[in-house]
Amino acid sequence: MTRVKKKSFLIATILTPLIFPALIAVVVYFGSRESGGPENVYVLDQSGFYDEQFTDESYNYTYLTGSLEDAKQQFQDEGAYGLLYIPEINFEDPSKTYYDEFEFYSKSNAGVNIESSFERQLRRVLEQVKLDRSGLDPDMINSLKANVDLNTFNLSDTGEVKESNSGLNLIVGYIFGFMIYMFIFIYGGQIMQSVLDEKTSRIVEVIVSSVRPFQLMMGKVLGIGSVGVTQLLIWVALVTSLTTVGFTFFGPPEAAAMAGSQMPAEAVELTATQESIANIQGMIDSVPVTQIVVSFIFYFLGAYFLYGAMYAAIGSAVDSLQDAQQFMFPIMIPLIVSIVALSIVIQNPDSQLSFWLSMVPFTSPVVMMGRIPFGVPMWELLLSMVLLVLGFIGMIWVAGRIYRVGILMYGVKVNWKTLKVWFTTKV
């Protein structure tokens, strides 16, 4: 309750999602200023192939004549953004494919973007000239290019064919697994902190004279959990809407400009992109969305209760955060194991390792989320869920027994043995 009213909480809730789009906005803003400002660029073309060939609208091109020294002088005097020097080019040798004679001068360091933009334009003209000289038909060249997209399918035992997409499965699995992991880390820590605060401020004895310790502990876990879920939902909503808004304003012109400058050379690749966009609908259909969402909610809550109870027990047992360290480590190990294993599991979702890790309650939430997008046999899923439920009920029971003793114990040197004694103590 106090937690929600803290200013820092409100700020975090509102700002965290803002940070993401804000970052995008900043990048886009500076990016557009960099490329969008009509800066003057001088072009000194001694080859004669580049006259009026620069079409990029980001710059005002002024074509100079004369020596490089004069051009440099003029560039200095008039304060243009940059000077592009194109020397004589030897096209006589058809085997020459590497050109490093071009030079670009600017006051500040030219960014990678600018560099590659010029390189692209220089290359385009070079290729055009070489193509013309070779006497080959440009259409012929284009028709020689090929673009491959391998369609992958799952062939089930019953002979049912389902389109699969391991790339998307990988991402979906990883994102959901990682979300569970992060949520436990952040909010589990908060549970512990909150229990510890109540204990060290000694308010707890007043509270437990009104409610049962178990009720207090569960209230804490549920309360922080619902705060966390709300916070998460707000983030998701804000990020989605803000990014959408952000892209509506900044995205399309940028993309269009980029597409415009790339069009001739990379037309084929672009078409490929469009094709794959068209494929996304089909890919999403291939992922078991309902199953993922339902099991995500289930594993998310299960994992939270399991670890939340452990964090609460630790918070009740110790007198300070320092003391908590020795118990934090064993909690974090299964979590870290599962997040490390997640990246292995999504490569190989049906291995022995994947199976067992997705059964053990401590690792199953994260690992199973990595497996589900690839399709998991129903019995495995159900078994894992049942084990998780048993796991968190058992853990809450154990934690509750430690908690009710721990919160009233001060100045006791706590180790695993003490916890065991508390667990068995009759209160």
Added chain:
Amino acid sequence: MNILEAHNVTKNYAAHRALDDVSIEIPKQSIFGLLGPNGAGKTTLIRIINQIIMSDAGNITINGEKLEPKHIQVIGYLPEERGLYKKMKVGEQLMYLAQLKGLSNAEARKRIKHWLDRMGLSEWAGKKVEDLSKGMAQKIQFIATVLHEPELLILDEPFSGFDPVNANLIKDEIFELRDKGATVIFSTHRMESVEQLCDDIVLINKSKKILDGTKSEIKKSFKSGKYNVTYKGAMAGLSTNFDLVETKEIEDGMSESLIQAQGDHNPNDLIKELISRVEVHSFVEVIPSINDIFIQIVEGGES
């Protein structure tokens, strides 16, 4: 009518026995002193009454009913180790604690205002607890304890952390609550406050009940028939019924003697003997303070 009765309550912790067959009876509308040295088992007993922990054996009744979770609304508990949520505002905190005890929002609001006014803390309602002085925080905690108008008030060392002015203020509040019908269990090892406040006491030492009864009864049973007399003249030739323990000269030719009565001789017997011998200026029966009794018993228990 006893508001609370504990019968043969026993509690074991892993290594030791915290309460051993303790029985107490607390009369309604009294101030009951729960006394004992540190570690005697006072807090354990209080926690059992508050249902924070369970006893291993014995039973407790409140108003004749077996102790149940519903009785938490009847009890107000001020623990020895005080604490409030530091980051929470005073008003909100009191509201939260009041609602935990089952008060409605409106009723709690009314009572919080009443008590804050009474304690002179109204303008602090919107402040966070961490901004309060220690004394103020203690007062807030006292308010939190009495807000739901408990029939049974359990105060564990209520005066620790109070300056004398505020300690008096709290003392007056305790008396007033008693007069309005509340019963107060008052746990302490500071005997001067017991002397002022308590009607009945129980003394616990080393997990066992050593002594209980009304304050006056206990004092009576511990008086040893000693009398302090100041007089002019020479004290000589007292009968064998009385022993002269010690005599010392004080100013203006006066003397002071401590006299021990033998058997069941009453003060009048002594006065009769004295009048015929000396000029009596004062005559006081030596009544032991609770402090003396406490020390006598506890140290007696050690040896």
